[in-house]
Amino acid sequence: MTYNRLASRSFRWLALPVLLLGGGSACSGPPKDPFAASQQFLASRPIYEQPLADGRVIPEGLPSLSAASCGSCHSEIYAEWKVSTHAMAWVDPQLQAEMTKSENRWLCQNCHTPLQVQHAQLPLGLTDNDVEKPRWATNPHFDAALQQEGITCAACHVRDGVIQGPTGVKTSAHPTAKDEIFLSADLCLRCHQAVAEYPGKTFTCTFRTGEEWAAGPYKNTPCQGCHMPPVERPAATGAAPSTGHRHWFPGSGIPKIAGIAPPKGVFPPGVSAEASWSDGKIRLQLSNSQAGHRVPTGDPERFLLVTVIFADGSGTELGRQEERLGQTWEWWPTPKKLGDNRLAPGESRELTWDPPPGTTTARLSLGRYRMTEEAAKYHNLADYPLGEVYWEQQLVAPGP
Ligand code: HEC
Ligand code: HEC
Ligand code: HEC
Ligand code: HEC
Ligand code: HEC
Known part of the structure; x- marks a missing residue:
């Protein structure tokens, strides 16, 4: 069965100006800067077909963007995230199987690996305006290890070389900034509210978790309120204890790879x-x-x-x-x-x-x-x- 899942929702981070650094036109031979050329193409597409961020700038003081490197200080958060479905979002065997069936995989990679540096190939445009016929370029900034991490820490937390979070707590480890989107369902709905149709295609996108939530009795509890329960602990090695949040993102509890899932019993069945x-x-x-x-x-x-x-x-x-x-x-x-x-x-x-x-x-x-x-x-x-x-x-x- 081939169908994809896409989201539509305005999202503040995507309002950031897209860099148009001299990417050549996709129609006139290979562009000098395929990264910029792809950004230019993607900026012309609906929001749910765009990556969340580009991921090229590593925050000052950090060796890399990888979740493993964040984990050297945020060890408990890292251990939780590592068994989450978000960490499996790229290695997911079902996703991998579905992506062999259509060239529409440029759509999939934007949500399952939301940073542009996680994409081996970048779409420069579409032949015949057909989403299954992208014109590909090799990504000069591709980070293969980061691709494996799927929805990695940086996908939610790093924008333009700054670590964004719910409080903007000051630390000498890396620059931080506060963004209230961390306390809002909007952070999640960028990917979890997904409605798009592709006329003439046998795939569609139909995730309506956001709509279902907004129409129900829990609309004043953001997704995080259930899926990221509070826990008292230091947010990083050596930091003072504070109220932090679990990063298992538990849901159905069905693992993607047998044996890798949040511990049984930490989340109730619906x-x-x-x-x-x-x-x-x-x-x-x-x-x-x-x-x-x-x-x-x-x-x-x-x-x-x-x-x-x-x-x-x-x-x-x-x-x-x-x-x-x-x-x-x-x-x-x-x-x-x-x-x-x-x-x-x-x-x-x-x-x-x-x-x-x-x-x-x-x-x-x-x-x-x-x-x-x-x-x-x-x-x-x-x-x-x-x-x-x-x-x-x-x-x-x-x-x-
Ligand atoms: C707009 C974001 C978005 C795009 C684009 C997207 N997905 Fe997903 N995908 C999601 C979300 C959110 C979930 C989790 C929903 C759930 O667990 O039911 C998901 C879950 C999945 C799953 C797991 C389903 C399950 O039952 O565990 C597969 C497989 C998958 N997507 C494949 C694809 C493929 C293939 C494409 C491209 C054709 C694609 N996705 C494009 C957001 C997206
Ligand atoms: C050298 C250790 C170290 C590394 C590596 C590190 N951090 Fe931190 N981080 C800290 C410390 C210390 C704090 C402050 C914690 C406190 O005082 O509560 C912090 C705070 C944060 C916060 C909280 C911001 C807020 O608004 O509340 C986030 C989010 C964060 N780090 C994410 C990351 C991510 C993502 C990475 C990897 C890309 C990373 N950190 C790498 C040490 C580190
Ligand atoms: C960058 C896109 C993206 C963002 C942002 C995002 N998710 Fe997800 N989420 C996904 C995808 C994709 C999957 C499914 C991966 C798969 O099955 O391959 C998923 C899976 C899940 C699951 C299913 C777990 C399971 O195994 O049944 C839960 C719960 C979840 N996300 C909650 C959240 C919450 C809460 C937020 C906001 C704090 C959030 N997500 C933000 C893309 C995203
Ligand atoms: C009142 C608590 C609560 C809130 C609020 C909530 N969820 Fe859930 N969510 C659950 C429970 C419980 C399950 C487990 C359902 C089950 O048994 O499979 C779940 C499951 C999921 C799943 C996995 C798919 C499935 O059917 O199991 C996804 C994806 C998800 N939630 C996303 C979200 C998003 C996105 C939001 C915010 C718009 C959100 N949730 C808000 C409690 C909540
Ligand atoms: C799907 C998005 C998402 C991913 C992926 C993610 N986080 Fe978070 N993170 C959040 C949200 C949302 C909060 C704020 C929760 C709240 O305050 O209710 C948060 C809070 C934090 C905080 C502040 C302390 C706390 O526990 O609340 C730190 C530190 C942090 N994250 C580090 C990380 C690290 C390290 C990784 C990867 C191992 C990571 N995050 C992956 C969404 C994410």
């Missing part, structure tokens, strides 16, 4: 479940009690799966029922959303089943998944963790 057997029916109460948006959110392929297995007194299976909660899309010939039965934030919903005659036990389970096995097969993703059951309950028939 949807909780409670089962009962009454008036001859099996009942499951689902509540989206913890998430600030629909569950699942983001990628349209994600889903929750409820399974009920009915058995008789000898344990023989008498039947099973499944209920999928997610979006349903048709991708060909043109992407079209056919349905959506996800739980809105704060929403509770009861599912009921009539057990087949002779049922004495019913085993219910609830799992969250990023994609189906068929989709994984299509992408040749053999070892990709697809999801997991996170809740189970066994019910016994109530006495007569």
